[in-house]
Amino acid sequence: MSSKAEAPPILDFSPFYGGDEVAKAALVDQVRRCCLHNGFFQIVGHRVPQSLQQDVLRCVQSFFSLPQEEKDKVHKDNTTWNRGYESIGSQILEAGTNPDLKEGFYIGEEIDKDHPYFVQKKLNSGPNQWPDNFHDADLFRETSQAYYTEMHALARDVLAVIAQTLDLGERYFDKFTTGAVATLRYLHYPPQPSDSDEKLSRGIGAHTDFGSVTLLMQGETKGLQVWEKATEEWLDVEPVRGAYVVNLGNMFMRWSNDLYRSNLHRVINLTGTERYSVPFFYSGNPDYSIECLPNCRAEGAAAKYAPITVSECIGQSYRDSYGKASAFKKAVTSPPAVPVPSMTGAQKIAV
Numbered sequence: 447m448s449s450k451a452e453a454p455p456i457l458d459f460s461p462f463y464g465g466d467e468v469a470k471a472a473l474v475d476q477v478r479r480c481c482l483h484n485g486f487f488q489i490v491g492h493r494v495p496q497s498l499q500q501d502v503l504r505c506v507q508s509f510f511s512l513p514q515e516e517k518d519k520v521h522k523d524n525t526t527w528n529r530g531y532e533s534i535g536s537q538i539l540e541a542g543t544n545p546d547l548k549e550g551f552y553i554g555e556e557i558d559k560d561h562p563y564f565v566q567k568k569l570n571s572g573p574n575q576w577p578d579n580f581h582d583a584d585l586f587r588e589t590s591q592a593y594y595t596e597m598h599a600l601a602r603d604v605l606a607v608i609a610q611t612l613d614l615g616e617r618y619f620d621k622f623t624t625g626a627v628a629t630l631r632y633l634h635y636p637p638q639p640s641d642s643d644e645k646l647s648r649g650i651g652a653h654t655d656f657g658s659v660t661l662l663m664q665g666e667t668k669g670l671q672v673w674e675k676a677t678e679e680w681l682d683v684e685p686v687r688g689a690y691v692v693n694l695g696n697m698f699m700r701w702s703n704d705l706y707r708s709n710l711h712r713v714i715n716l717t718g719t720e721r722y723s724v725p726f727f728y729s730g731n732p733d734y735s736i737e738c739l740p741n742c743r744a745e746g747a748a749a750k751y752a753p754i755t756v757s758e759c760i761g762q763s764y765r766d767s768y769g770k771a772s773a774f775k776k777a778v779t780s781p782p783a784v785p786v787p788s789m790t791g792a793q794k795i796a797v
């Protein structure tokens with residue numbers, strides 16, 4: 447038997463929706479093992495229609511093919527709540543590398559400016575920006591919104607299984623998921639030049655995600671890698687049509703008192719073709735207090751971390767990662783005065 451580490455296993459999620467208790471328990475066991483190992487697994491057999499997934503991927507491609515000036519009209523810098531387009535090089539996720547070679551588009555709950563979350567400046571909450579000068583504009587908005595709603599449902603189902611891995615009831619996370627904030631992100635990674643510096647060029651630098659769970663749909667082009675600590679190697683996560691790569695974020699790791707893992711991953715696109723992917727970051731109710739979950743510490747032991755709200759926990763991580771890229775840009779565009787920042791501490795910063 448080969449000792450080579452394996453990429454995150456592909457689990458059949460359908461028992462969650464069925465009545466076979468043995469199959470359900472087996473799914474819970476598999477998920478528990480993955481959460482303890484590196485917090486990564488893949489699922490098929492969920493309820494998101496493949497036709498909707500394919501429609502989304504088509505929308506993503508047509509959006510990124512728009513002329514730069516059209517994308518810039520919906521730039522996320524027009525908002526302070528992280529909605530809209532982000533240009534290539536806006537983020538640095540790995541210490542000491544160049545800004546990430548990806549462009550993105552952020553979508554969230556469709557809320558107006560009189561919504562309490564916007565008025566109270568809750569985590570990434572406010573109206574979306576939609577491109578309008580675009581023959582597919584209506585289709586883009588409607589498909590994105592339908593998919594966003596589906597992803598909320600899937601995230602709740604995944605959390606229901608994760609609750610059971612900790613011997614908690616299926617509905618344990620209901621308060622956390624009520625009024626939850628989440629972000630859908632469309633990503634485009636142009637092919638990296640084959641002579642690009644291996645040490646400096648990343649589609650997305652090695653990072654861990656910020657929130658509770660991430661549900662990632664990959665297009666057809668490979669490039670995602672997950673760090674395997676035990677063997678110190680990067681494992682390729684080949685795209686599987688229809689599947690989601692699920693991973694826990696830093697907030698969940700903290701919530702579980704570090705019992706469950708939020709693991710490093712990155713993207714390097716050396717395929718020579720465009721890569722598209724669609725992560726969905728599930729943050730949770732912004733006011734919910736993250737305090738050590740039951741069954742995550744030895745009896746009598748103190749929790750490692752103080753309580754923190756979802757909003758505080760995730761908001762800070764966003765500010766850090768975007769702040770680093772703008773510091774980098776200032777440094778490289780005004781060479782004599784400012785040295786290139788060392789980025790110390792960026793390694794574990796996430797999305």
Ligand SMILES: O=C(O)CCC(=O)C(=O)O
Nearest residue numbers: 633655670713723725797
């Ligand atoms: O594009 C991918 O496959 C991964 C994206 C990712 O890790 C992120 O956006 O946090």
Ligand SMILES: [Fe+2]
Nearest residue numbers: 654655711797
């Ligand atoms: Fe990520």
